[in-house]
Amino acid sequence: MKPELTVLTPQDAPKPAQDEKQSPAQTEMPFAIVDGEPVTTLPQDLYIPPYALQVFLEAFEGPLDLLLYLIRRQNIDILNIPIAEITKQYVQYIELMNELQLELAGEYLLMAAMLAEIKSRMLLPRPPVEEDDEDDPRAELIRRLQEYERFKKAADDISELPRLERDVFVATAEAPERKHVTKLPDVSMKELLMAFHDVLQRAEMFSKLHLQREPLSVRQRMDEILARINARKFTGFADLFDPEEGRMGVAVTFIAILELLREAVIEVVQSVQYAPLHVRAASSVRLVSEEDE
Amino acid sequence: MDDKDIKYFLEAALLAAGRPLNIDQLQGLFDGRMEPEKADIRKAIATLNDEYEERGIVISEVASGFRMQVKSAMADRLQKLWEERPPRYSRAMFETLALIAYRQPITRGEIEEIRGVSVSTNIVRQLLEREWVRVVGHRDVPGRPAMFGTTKGFLDYFSLKKLDDLPPLADLSDWESLRVQLDLPEVEEQDENDVPVLFPEGEHEPAADEELAVAKWPDTVG
Amino acid sequence: MDDKDIKYFLEAALLAAGRPLNIDQLQGLFDGRMEPEKADIRKAIATLNDEYEERGIVISEVASGFRMQVKSAMADRLQKLWEERPPRYSRAMFETLALIAYRQPITRGEIEEIRGVSVSTNIVRQLLEREWVRVVGHRDVPGRPAMFGTTKGFLDYFSLKKLDDLPPLADLSDWESLRVQLDLPEVEEQDENDVPVLFPEGEHEPAADEELAVAKWPDTVG
Numbered sequence: 001m002k003p004e005l006t007v008l009t010p011q012d013a014p015k016p017a018q019d020e021k022q023s024p025a026q027t028e029m030p031f032a033i034v035d036g037e038p039v040t041t042l043p044q045d046l047y048i049p050p051y052a053l054q055v056f057l058e059a060f061e062g063p064l065d066l067l068l069y070l071i072r073r074q075n076i077d078i079l080n081i082p083i084a085e086i087t088k089q090y091v092q093y094i095e096l097m098n099e100l101q102l103e104l105a106g107e108y109l110l111m112a113a114m115l116a117e118i119k120s121r122m123l124l125p126r127p128p129v130e131e132d133d134e135d136d137p138r139a140e141l142i143r144r145l146q147e148y149e150r151f152k153k154a155a156d157d158i159s160e161l162p163r164l165e166r167d168v169f170v171a172t173a174e175a176p177e178r179k180h181v182t183k184l185p186d187v188s189m190k191e192l193l194m195a196f197h198d199v200l201q202r203a204e205m206f207s208k209l210h211l212q213r214e215p216l217s218v219r220q221r222m223d224e225i226l227a228r229i230n231a232r233k234f235t236g237f238a239d240l241f242d243p244e245e246g247r248m249g250v251a252v253t254f255i256a257i258l259e260l261l262r263e264a265v266i267e268v269v270q271s272v273q274y275a276p277l278h279v280r281a282a283s284s285v286r287l288v289s290e291e292d293e
Numbered sequence: 294m295d296d297k298d299i300k301y302f303l304e305a306a307l308l309a310a311g312r313p314l315n316i317d318q319l320q321g322l323f324d325g326r327m328e329p330e331k332a333d334i335r336k337a338i339a340t341l342n343d344e345y346e347e348r349g350i351v352i353s354e355v356a357s358g359f360r361m362q363v364k365s366a367m368a369d370r371l372q373k374l375w376e377e378r379p380p381r382y383s384r385a386m387f388e389t390l391a392l393i394a395y396r397q398p399i400t401r402g403e404i405e406e407i408r409g410v411s412v413s414t415n416i417v418r419q420l421l422e423r424e425w426v427r428v429v430g431h432r433d434v435p436g437r438p439a440m441f442g443t444t445k446g447f448l449d450y451f452s453l454k455k456l457d458d459l460p461p462l463a464d465l466s467d468w469e470s471l472r473v474q475l476d477l478p479e480v481e482e483q484d485e486n487d488v489p490v491l492f493p494e495g496e497h498e499p500a501a502d503e504e505l506a507v508a509k510w511p512d513t514v515g
Numbered sequence: 516m517d518d519k520d521i522k523y524f525l526e527a528a529l530l531a532a533g534r535p536l537n538i539d540q541l542q543g544l545f546d547g548r549m550e551p552e553k554a555d556i557r558k559a560i561a562t563l564n565d566e567y568e569e570r571g572i573v574i575s576e577v578a579s580g581f582r583m584q585v586k587s588a589m590a591d592r593l594q595k596l597w598e599e600r601p602p603r604y605s606r607a608m609f610e611t612l613a614l615i616a617y618r619q620p621i622t623r624g625e626i627e628e629i630r631g632v633s634v635s636t637n638i639v640r641q642l643l644e645r646e647w648v649r650v651v652g653h654r655d656v657p658g659r660p661a662m663f664g665t666t667k668g669f670l671d672y673f674s675l676k677k678l679d680d681l682p683p684l685a686d687l688s689d690w691e692s693l694r695v696q697l698d699l700p701e702v703e704e705q706d707e708n709d710v711p712v713l714f715p716e717g718e719h720e721p722a723a724d725e726e727l728a729v730a731k732w733p734d735t736v737g
Contacts, residue, residue, distance in 0.1 A: 061606060061607055061610060061630060061632055062630060062631045062632025063631055063632070064630065064631035064632070065631070065632075107631060107632055107633075111631070144629075144631065147629055148629060148630065148631060149685075150684050150685055151610060151613050151614050151617070151629060151630070151684075152610060153684075153685040154613040154614075154616075154617055154681075154682070154684055154685070155606065155609035155610040155612070155613040156609070157613075157681075157682035157685075158609055158612060158613050158616065158673065158681070158682070159604070159606075159609045161673040161674065161675070161682075162587065162673065162674045163601065163672065163673060163674075164671070164672045164673075164674070165601040165602065166601035167587055167590060168584050168585075168587065168590065168674055169584060169585040169590050169593070170533055170534070170582060170583065170584050170585075171529075171530060171572045171583040171584055171585050172530055172531070172532075172533035172583075173527070173530035173531060175531045
């Protein structure tokens, strides 16, 4: 009878036992239920029942991890493991996976191909002279396994460090009348200018937009004019000018009005020919004055 | 378990819990065998409070149990702890503010056009909340977008009497003179390749090194 | 403010904060006039820890500063306080975290190369959201992949003061024996500055902690 096999996703995993600290090496939660029994550790030998293979494969972090497992679970001094033997076992696993029509990740196949190549090379007579280091795939495989195992070990080491929320608890005391104050960030003129510089540069680089370098006084004056007029009633055109400012000031005001007209923010109206000009906000523009906000 | 053990165990429990624990809960924390009487627990808490006489903490009894708290006299002196560190404004925020300052009245769409990327609602809200910009009107185009301008508060913050006092645009092309004018710190020489690669927009905090990125540009920005 | 005042003020501050406070922050809590020297603050913390000898709490130093915490012996007995189990993390996450911690700055592609398997977006997001890792920059290669590094929050969470305090990378000498026994050529010439594989073009300066990670290599590889 084929045993019932359930592969657990992290969401429906049962609350694990307190044994995490004792067996942190392999996995932190049961990764499968075989015949109703949660499986939390990998078997100590290589005889994994075929029906459980899929779940064990899911417990591996990839082909390197599987290969490492096979090598380490030999329970033999690593010195005595012929790489050909390991290769054979690995390929057996891959074949088994194929028979069971398990979805095979490309990485596993790639590894199988690499091992097969190593195996075939070892069957060939040794070349009399030193091989080119670069060409020896065994060296590369061992380098990768070694590197991977170092970090696999490091991952275990980190997972065993005392952890906040699990091993370490912060001691706190309540402060009754604490007031929350959020300070606003400070901004310097420098930051503002750098940002502006930046955006101008981008605008010039990436678009046809050419920002006019007009005197700010015009913008300032546009602002002032907007503050003085509104949409409901007309403001005398002449009232917008302050003769005391002199020729320059008057000119700036005039340019500001033209600019506002151009941007259709204001309208200039005249009841009859030669009557005084009046200004108001364009009917479609609603001005909000700073004071009545 | 002697009195001292009970006392310090209760102390640790209340400090670790970070919430009030009632007498049943406190009692339940002890192993069955060594579980003290409730009266012993109350006595231990009283003893602890005596010991805290000189200290800044106290165990007070509130509706849901006993709670470890900082004495209010102490809490007053600790206000600084809860002053949240000001968030940092993003580069996008500075650019938006600068465009509003120099190009007002300006709509969000116009800002986006110049910046080449969209302006988040959040940025506009930040600026409005800070009362550095205000809506000065609405443009007569579909959607009637708001036009933004700066406020007196903005001028005050940057110690400007009027918008005119903002450094003129033209000067921005000459960063060096601007630096001198604003008395900005000298920029160090740095390798061309470091800065742009490591700190792309948005993912970094504007740091001192950003000046460097900018410092190189004047020649390119005619 | 005498020694006792300083001591109890610091105690209350650490308890009220509920997070690590560094020496500057602690000093900054005092009024300007009575601000003690940093050495005095350190001394006061040492004194407090002496006094806590019998008690269930201790001030420990982590990356972001001093943290008041429940002693681990006590914490075991207080497990009942927390109804929720502590969050659990997958092996894939720890492997990714370990690679970032020991090999930072490192890109996702480089992590995948060493692990021999792809790193899910989910794991990266989890690490970023926990604020254990952050994007420290982008590698200047096609696609400009993000380079990750660990944060102070990571060190705090695992009660470490600095990266140097991470357990040293294992010296897996049996691999070396295997290599010799198989009569394989030397894996790769690696000298002290063997980082080039992982850190091309000197985009970063190897920090002290990296040397630690690398320092073991000569024995196993060389």
